[in-house]
Amino acid sequence: MSTQTPVRPVESAQGPVEVHRRLPRFAPSGLYVAGIVVGALLAALTTGGFNIALTVVYGAVLGTLAVWLTSRAVEGRRKASDRLVTCLVTTAFVIALVPLVSLVYTVLDKGLERFDSEFFNSSMLGVVGEGGGAYHAILGTLIVTALTTVISVPIGLMTAIYLVEYGSGRLKKAITFLVDVMTGIPSIVAGLFAFALFSIFFGPGIRLGVMGAVALSVLMIPVVVRSAEEVLKLVPNELREASYALGVSKWRTIVKVVLRTSIAGLGTGITLAIARVIGETAPLLVTTGLITSTNMNPFDGRMTTLPVYAFYQLTQPGFPAEPAIARAWTAALVLIILVMALNIVARLISRFFAPKTGR
Amino acid sequence: MTTTSAPPSSPPQRREPAAQKRKGRFGDRLFAGASTGSGILILLVLAGVAVFLISRSIPALTADTADLPNEEGLGAYIGPLIFGTLLAAVIALVVATPLAVGIALYITHYAPRRLAALMGYVMDLLAAIPSVVYGFWGIATLAPALVPFYGWLERNLGFIPLFSGPASVTGRTMLTVGLVLAVMILPIISAISREVFSQAPALHREAALALGATRWEMIRMSVLPYGKSGVIGGAMLGLGRALGETLAVAIVLSASGVVTFDLISSTNPSTIAANIALQFPESSGLNVNVLIASGLALFVITLAVNMLARWVVNRRADFSGAN
Numbered sequence: 001m002s003t004q005t006p007v008r009p010v011e012s013a014q015g016p017v018e019v020h021r022r023l024p025r026f027a028p029s030g031l032y033v034a035g036i037v038v039g040a041l042l043a044a045l046t047t048g049g050f051n052i053a054l055t056v057v058y059g060a061v062l063g064t065l066a067v068w069l070t071s072r073a074v075e076g077r078r079k080a081s082d083r084l085v086t087c088l089v090t091t092a093f094v095i096a097l098v099p100l101v102s103l104v105y106t107v108l109d110k111g112l113e114r115f116d117s118e119f120f121n122s123s124m125l126g127v128v129g130e131g132g133g134a135y136h137a138i139l140g141t142l143i144v145t146a147l148t149t150v151i152s153v154p155i156g157l158m159t160a161i162y163l164v165e166y167g168s169g170r171l172k173k174a175i176t177f178l179v180d181v182m183t184g185i186p187s188i189v190a191g192l193f194a195f196a197l198f199s200i201f202f203g204p205g206i207r208l209g210v211m212g213a214v215a216l217s218v219l220m221i222p223v224v225v226r227s228a229e230e231v232l233k234l235v236p237n238e239l240r241e242a243s244y245a246l247g248v249s250k251w252r253t254i255v256k257v258v259l260r261t262s263i264a265g266l267g268t269g270i271t272l273a274i275a276r277v278i279g280e281t282a283p284l285l286v287t288t289g290l291i292t293s294t295n296m297n298p299f300d301g302r303m304t305t306l307p308v309y310a311f312y313q314l315t316q317p318g319f320p321a322e323p324a325i326a327r328a329w330t331a332a333l334v335l336i337i338l339v340m341a342l343n344i345v346a347r348l349i350s351r352f353f354a355p356k357t358g359r
Numbered sequence: 360m361t362t363t364s365a366p367p368s369s370p371p372q373r374r375e376p377a378a379q380k381r382k383g384r385f386g387d388r389l390f391a392g393a394s395t396g397s398g399i400l401i402l403l404v405l406a407g408v409a410v411f412l413i414s415r416s417i418p419a420l421t422a423d424t425a426d427l428p429n430e431e432g433l434g435a436y437i438g439p440l441i442f443g444t445l446l447a448a449v450i451a452l453v454v455a456t457p458l459a460v461g462i463a464l465y466i467t468h469y470a471p472r473r474l475a476a477l478m479g480y481v482m483d484l485l486a487a488i489p490s491v492v493y494g495f496w497g498i499a500t501l502a503p504a505l506v507p508f509y510g511w512l513e514r515n516l517g518f519i520p521l522f523s524g525p526a527s528v529t530g531r532t533m534l535t536v537g538l539v540l541a542v543m544i545l546p547i548i549s550a551i552s553r554e555v556f557s558q559a560p561a562l563h564r565e566a567a568l569a570l571g572a573t574r575w576e577m578i579r580m581s582v583l584p585y586g587k588s589g590v591i592g593g594a595m596l597g598l599g600r601a602l603g604e605t606l607a608v609a610i611v612l613s614a615s616g617v618v619t620f621d622l623i624s625s626t627n628p629s630t631i632a633a634n635i636a637l638q639f640p641e642s643s644g645l646n647v648n649v650l651i652a653s654g655l656a657l658f659v660i661t662l663a664v665n666m667l668a669r670w671v672v673n674r675r676a677d678f679s680g681a682n
Contacts, residue, residue, distance in 0.1 A: 053504065078576065079573060081575055082573035082574055082576070084575075085574075085578075086469065086574070086575070089461045089464050089469055091461070092457070092460075092461025092462055093461060093462050093465040093466075093478075095458060096458055096485075096549075099501075100481065100485050102496070102500055102501075103488065103496045103500075106495075106496050106500045107492060110499070154397075155400060155401070158396075158397035158398075159397040159398045161390075162395055162397060162398040163398065165394070167395075167398065171399075174402065175398045175401060178401060179401060180665070181405070181662060181665050181666055182404075182405055183665075184599040184600070184661055184664070184668075185408065185603070185658070185662075186602065186605070186632055186657055186661050187603065187605060188603065188605045188632045188635050188654065188657070189408065189603065189658045189661075190408070192635070192651055192654040193408045193411055193412060195651075196411035196414070196415040197411050200414075204644075221401065221404070222401075249384075249386060249387055250387050250390070251386045251387050251389070251390035252386065254390065272487075278489075279487075279488070279489025279490070279491065279492070280489070280490075281489065281490065281605070282605035282632065282635075285605075285636050285640065286635070286636075289640070290640075307489060310491055311491055311606060311609075311610070314495060314498075315609075315610065328495070332491065335491070335492060336488060336492060339489060343483075343487055
């Protein structure tokens with residue numbers, strides 16, 4: 001776009017040559033803004049006040065139309081459709097940002113009300129109405145997630161090693177395909193699987209923290225495999241060959257060379273996988289259940305987790321409802337903070353533990 | 360890679376002392392066994408999901424009609440749920456796909472390079488927000504905001520069966536759910552579209568520009584044909600996610616087990632996943648088996664959608680490898 005062809009009104013002996021007329025550089029954005037202003041006026045006229053949604057809708061339509069028609073009149077059909085698509089694509093992007101901003105604003109607005117020390121220091125034991133907190137739920141989430149990580153990471157990592165270093169033929173193809181398919185298992189189905197598995201041994205009323213960990217592992221393993229596989233594939237073959245040439249056995253090469261080289265990527269992938277499962281609610285709803293007191297033992301009895309806690313505080317607030325709903329929003333805020341923190345940690349890992357290969 | 364590594368590595372191995380060789384072989388065998396075992400375990404888990412779900416839903420499949428929760432048979436119970444699941448997912452897909460393609464095009468071909476990386480990161484964050492939080496947002500912000508819009512739809516487009524109304528006063532309708540799901544699957548579709556769009560061969564793009572094409576003509580001629588199957592595959596993965604989404608639907612939708620195409624009224628069909636989440640904690644006996652049977656139906660549907668999606672995406676990979 002930077003190559004601006006100057007306006008050249010060319011006349012030649014053979015007749016009129018096609019003239020490339022262009023709109024000035026800032027004309028499209030100016031026209032678009034004008035469209036939005038007219039849209040705001042129109043919205044104000046039709047509703048008798050300022051209405052942000054109508055302003056945006058009218059503004060986007062009018063702005064796009066203004067740009068398209070002007071460009072069509074001045075620059076011709078091809079250039080006009082190019083400008084039209086630019087408007088549409090940019091609008092699509094802005095529309096997609098609206099829910100994100102609105103969501104973050106809503107959660108911050110409502111969640112900060114109970115973002116106090118009591119929320120982090122007390123459980124719901126004996127709490128009716130005001131007060132109470134999510135100490136037990138935060139602890140439960142940390143325990144279940146840690147257990148999930150302990151189950152998923154070895155299995156996922158070894159599977160990725162198999163796929164990259166050992167696998168061949170139909171088994172490799174089958175595993176790759178099924179890992180992909182497994183990524184799409186609905187989370188509630190994973191929960192039902194864990195419930196069905198444990199209820200065969202412990203009876204139908206069973207609820208355990210470890211059941212939740214098993215359910216989450218079904219969701220986390222494929223994510224770990226996928227990311228670890230991508231990272232291991234990036235390790236240059238020369239490193240492996242150099243190691244073999246020194247007479248190092250294959251498993252030592254994998255542990256000392258391949259894994260050592262890719263440790264940053266693996267750390268990032270595993271952290272993002274944890275971020276993916278820490279907010280899962282549906283499988284925990286059917287496996288870990290809900291209690292009001294703190295339970296530290298995932299192998300005995302129900303265990304409250306943060307997402308389930310938030311869900312029940314919002315949907316079954318009891319009476320009076322306001323304190324419970326405020327707690328629910330704070331729990332949602334804590335959940336978002338956890339996920340964002342994990343995402344940032346993942347970025348930091350990939351920055352600071354990156355291999356020093358000089359590439 | 361094995362052919363290039365074999366010649367230099369095999370002679371030293373042959374000269375190794377016997378003891379060291381055996382030790383190395385033991386470690387190798389252990390490691391190979393453990394990694395192969397993990398791979399096979401994944402196959403077993405997937406098979407296990409199917410087997411356990413089937414085994415726990417057999418009591419519901421064979422039960423007497425009169426014992427079922429609705430006393431009309433399993434099909435009559437699960438049917439409306441499947442309808443609701445598909446309806447919500449299709450709305451989400453119809454809304455999200457064009458937007459996601461627009462976003463992907465904006466990030467790959469329109470945004471300034473420096474800004475594009477940041478925007479990609481923001482979209483990834485959108486994907487990381489837990490679904491229960493989307494549910495909270497849906498019921499607290501989106502649903503009330505849509506109420507006047509639903510009133511407008513009923514008044515002006517009421518002749519279309521989709522908007523026949525009466526419009527819900529809470530906004531907890533099928534259309535709201537579809538929009539929340541659309542926001543949730545937007546990052547998935549746009550991430551995959553972004554990937555394929557950025558992989559479109561630079562030579563094709565430059566050739567189009569060199570022939571005097573405008574940016575849109577270049578995209579239409581070289582980027583979109585290349586990325587088409589990637590977009591389709593991404594959309595189907597998003598569909599799979601929307602089909603299985605639980606909490607956002609459970610929180611937002613006011614469901615009543617009817618079959619209707621009316622998207623803006625307060626009586627809506629529930630979805631399989633939301634129904635399980637809401638009913639399961641209070642269920643016992645045969646009801647649990649019925650819910651697991653509905654979960655099995657959901658599993659089969661999403662499995663089919665995901666397999667189809669992967670097949671479409673992988674077919675593109677084969678094609679681009681030959682390109």
